[in-house]
Amino acid sequence: MSYAFLTIAAAGYTILIGAIILNILATTLGIVTWYGFLESAAAHGFFGAIRQSGIISVVYLFALYPLLLGWMAWGVMVWVAK
Numbered sequence: 001m002s003y004a005f006l007t008i009a010a011a012g013y014t015i016l017i018g019a020i021i022l023n024i025l026a027t028t029l030g031i032v033t034w035y036g037f038l039e040s041a042a043a044h045g046f047f048g049a050i051r052q053s054g055i056i057s058v059v060y061l062f063a064l065y066p067l068l069l070g071w072m073a074w075g076v077m078v079w080v081a082k
Helices: 003-029 034-044 046-053 055-081
Strands: none
Touching (some): 003 055, 034 046, 046 055
């Protein structure tokens, strides 16, 4: 197997597992996940979903969630490169 494939696979699995963990944590803390946000957006529109979600959930969904997943993928890619 090639090095590039292993790096991409490791990053992909890290994102998958990280997303599952972050979603469980968010649900436990009462923070809206993407699934809940998209359901709300389908029912109330994008801006209605933002209003209903609250500031903590919006910051989590649009800032923290992608940053944390990106950081996890970057970390595993750096680790695999060693």
